[in-house]
Amino acid sequence: MPNISPAGAVRVAVTVDDFVLWDGLPMPDGITPLVITKSLAATLADHGLTGIYGFSHTHRLEADPGLMAAWESWIEAGHHLGNHTHLHAPLRWMSGDQYCADIDKAEGLIGSLIELAPERYFRYAMDMVGETETKHGQVEDHIRASGYQNAPITAWFSDFAWIVPYYRAVVSGDQDAQRMLQETYISSAIEQLAAHAELARKLFGQDIPLIWLIHGTTIAMDTLGAILDAFTERGVEFISLREAMTHPANFGMAPCNSEFLRNHLQRYAMAAGIPEPHLDPQLFGQVMTAAPLDGYDSVPVYEEGMLKPLAQRAGATYDWTW
Numbered sequence: 001m002p003n004i005s006p007a008g009a010v011r012v013a014v015t016v017d018d019f020v021l022w023d024g025l026p027m028p029d030g031i032t033p034l035v036i037t038k039s040l041a042a043t044l045a046d047h048g049l050t051g052i053y054g055f056s057h058t059h060r061l062e063a064d065p066g067l068m069a070a071w072e073s074w075i076e077a078g079h080h081l082g083n084h085t086h087l088h089a090p091l092r093w094m095s096g097d098q099y100c101a102d103i104d105k106a107e108g109l110i111g112s113l114i115e116l117a118p119e120r121y122f123r124y125a126m127d128m129v130g131e132t133e134t135k136h137g138q139v140e141d142h143i144r145a146s147g148y149q150n151a152p153i154t155a156w157f158s159d160f161a162w163i164v165p166y167y168r169a170v171v172s173g174d175q176d177a178q179r180m181l182q183e184t185y186i187s188s189a190i191e192q193l194a195a196h197a198e199l200a201r202k203l204f205g206q207d208i209p210l211i212w213l214i215h216g217t218t219i220a221m222d223t224l225g226a227i228l229d230a231f232t233e234r235g236v237e238f239i240s241l242r243e244a245m246t247h248p249a250n251f252g253m254a255p256c257n258s259e260f261l262r263n264h265l266q267r268y269a270m271a272a273g274i275p276e277p278h279l280d281p282q283l284f285g286q287v288m289t290a291a292p293l294d295g296y297d298s299v300p301v302y303e304e305g306m307l308k309p310l311a312q313r314a315g316a317t318y319d320w321t322w
Helices: 033-046 065-076 096-114 133-145 159-172 175-204 218-233 264-272 281-288 298-314
Strands: 010-017 053-055 080-082 210-215 236-238
Touching (some): 033 218, 080 096, 096 133, 175 264
């Protein structure tokens, strides 16, 4: 099996976002945020990974304080928490003042748990740092004044695309679709990590420590072990977020842009005029349409159940593009 990088081992810091998923997204019976959080933590422990940072927005705590058990279980399993805002709205949907207040609201809800971590990290919702340097700078000033450092994403694989299709496959009992979705989820994680490592070499002339993202979803719970095994077989060396954050590519600031869903490394590429990696559009379509189920078409569920209500809560005009 080829290594992720032909230059040698690639260092990767694993991070988990939103183990309490956005409201409006369906989950199979018996699967709860606490179940997912405990399962992911157990898988990480099985692979010798401790002290992993989780970044989960806090909006659902307002309606269901019992969900705090998910955050607490992450700590109890030997991991750490960061701040991921309260609403999980992209900065472009809010003013700088609104966004800073949203950070503070999350701090008020889970700050006592964040404080248990060795370093205080913040992650922008969707890793979107806004459309202007002025607004971004205002938020960065607030983050630093609050004792945080931005922990960006430098490798991901569009794993959100599998959430609704996998739900359909599970609840309908479509085992062929489940297998296809699991296989493409695992292969995409591997391929996109390799693509991000290649992009880093183009940008910086060497492999850099990558900060990798996976979301706390049902399919992640069912496949994370296989992904970590595959990473190890392909020469990945797992490191702490603290170690990854010592590299200038991670603690530096890539220029802002107005595009949706571009991570930190992709923004460097856009500034340099280098094509950035994305999930293959044909595969994206195959995933989004798998295991059809009445009332659960992917785009309407994401838009009507999650994104449009989120824009409304943020006081924004909905302008998402697929």
